[in-house]
Amino acid sequence: MLQSKLFTKIERSFPKDEESLNAKLLERGGLVYKNSAGVYSYLPLGWRVIRKISDIIREEMDAIGGQEMFMATLHDKHYLKATGRWDVDVVFKVSEGKNKEPSFNISWTHEEIIAEIAKKYVSSYRDLPFAAYQIQTKFRREPRAKSGLLRGREFLMKDLYSFHASNEDMLRYYDEVAKAYKKVFERCGLKAFYTLAAGGDFTASNTHEFQVASEIGEDTIFACRACMYAENNEVSKLSAEGGSASRSGSKNPSGSRTTGGKDSNKCPKCSAKISEMKSIEVGNIFPLGTKYSEAFDLSFLDKEGNKKLVVMGSYGIGISRLMATAVEIHHDDNGIIWPESLAPFRVHLLELGDVSAKDIYADLQKRNIEVLYDDREVSPGGKLVEADLLGIPFRAVISKKTGDKVEVKRRNEKEAKLMEKDEFISLITNN
Known part of the structure; x- marks a missing residue:
């Protein structure tokens, strides 16, 4: 492409209203345009990066049997009401007219939507398992939209949903997705820790996040650099060697924290040293169980003719956040240093x-x-x-x-x- 024909221009200085490095570099370079706090438009150079990330994700999701689709953005309130998530703080709600109560929400997540869609097509064990994914814009009422593209009110995300006849089959696929995610992040030039985490608003079960070490990260993890295993501070019983202990676990007489008599300074997977670090979450995987199947009566008949609930999994990657993370990790005093796989x-x-x-x-x-x-x-x-x-x-x-x-x-x-x-x-x- 001829740079003289590129309609965007490189700014002489960094934007004054941005705090995060990723936004400063992406805006000054003409890759994104800030419409308002937490809301960005992707300009030609930035969109080329987004497309490359998306293509990498598509290749890895297709390789594990994911089928791409595209779901509705405007959701009737009955979806979130069915699972008790209508009153979650981050939901953007929309009314149909003046002085009317909100009756829709703009897509925050799609577990409810895909569960109702699947109900129409699943009736027998022969219809399972399957997995479907989409790349779509999400919206969240984010009060702290000060981290550029790392924490936005409007952002791009890939969400994959899997459907299974048993919890064992779901966990098998869960591990398959985890391996695929590792490939995605490696191909994007990022080293991500496979991190034990809480389920938040999605599930009561423990889940896993993919965390990239960074001083500007909002999360704290206890991580092993030898095998890339980690635990989020919110659930961890580990502590860093010579550092502060996590909030979980019990103190022994020396003041350090222990787990069931084990040395909490050692990795539970390979016994290497544990380090405490700040990190950025770039992906997550959730074993949903039957929570959403129960809400929408998503069921099937097994081989014996017994009615059973479908077991679900949910798996997300923040695409715009991944681009911002790449900038935060790969830069110097002069600007961005794109990994070759992502460069415009x-x-x-x-x-x-x-x-x-x-x-x-x-x-x-x-x-x-x-x-x-x-x-x-x-x-x-x-x-x-x-x-x-x-x-x-x-x-x-x-x-x-x-x-x-x-x-x-x-x-x-x-x-x-x-x-x-x-x-x-x-x-x-x-x-």
């Missing part, structure tokens, strides 16, 4: 001064390489600063100084290299 383009091609990079641009396009070609009449220094801010993995510079060669610099490295054009093309196409 693979190559940022800059022509500096009175030269043209059209030939190499055409060559890269012919090879289906995603290129942002900075053909603008902007100072060389300005182009270089903006390239660092946008964080595209490879910067290729053509100038009088480079002559017949190309100056190539990876965004995550300090030194640039002069290469023959053929060598550069080979690097990009084979890497």
Whole structure:
């Protein structure tokens, strides 16, 4: 793409009304536009990142049998009333007219909706198991919308729901989803801890979160870096070695916390050292049991003809939050450093001064390489600063100084290299 044709522009300075680094970098770089607190529009560069995250998720969900669909955004109140969630604080409610009581809510989550849909199509054990997912906008009344895209009032999310004849089958699929989620986060350039957590408004059972260590995170976890197991502070009986103990568990005479006589400073999975850290939740998985099946009489006949309730699981990934987390984790003083799998383009091609990079641009396009070609009449220094801010993995510079060669610099490295054009093309196409 020609950068001169990109309708968004890079700002000279960071937005003054933002506190979070992810919002500062994404807004200044022209990837998102802030409409109001916690509400953002995704501009062309930002939407390319969102699409790449979504495609990775789709590939991994399809690989475990997920079927993509798209559910309604406006929900009649009977759905949340049926499960006692109509009065949850975060729900946005809508009335049909002036002075009328709210009769709808805007999608906060879809457990109730999918349970009622499934009821129409499930009658026998032969109809189970199956899993369906969607990528959709969610809305929550968020009083603390000060973390950029990490905590929004409107945000993008992937939610997967699974339906089973038994709890054992649900737990088998639960583990399969956990492995798929691990692949998603690894492909997105993030190291996520598999974290024991509470069920919140979704279930009374313990659940699991996927947490990325970050000082700006709102959660506290006790984590093992050796095997990537962790426990959320809200449910943990672990404590960090030489650090403060969690709120759970009982104190022994020395003042540290213990669990059933075990050393709570050691990982229960591999016995390595436990560390306390702040973290960002990027995904979660919930064993729902029959809570929603009971509310909507979602049942089936087993092989013996007995009526049984369907067992459900729910699994979410915050897509916009994942993009923001990638920015929080992968950046330096000059700007974003996108993981190659998420970058809006693979190559940022800059022509500096009175030269043209059209030939190499055409060559890269012919090879289906995603290129942002900075053909603008902007100072060389300005182009270089903006390239660092946008964080595209490879910067290729053509100038009088480079002559017949190309100056190539990876965004995550300090030194640039002069290469023959053929060598550069080979690097990009084979890497």
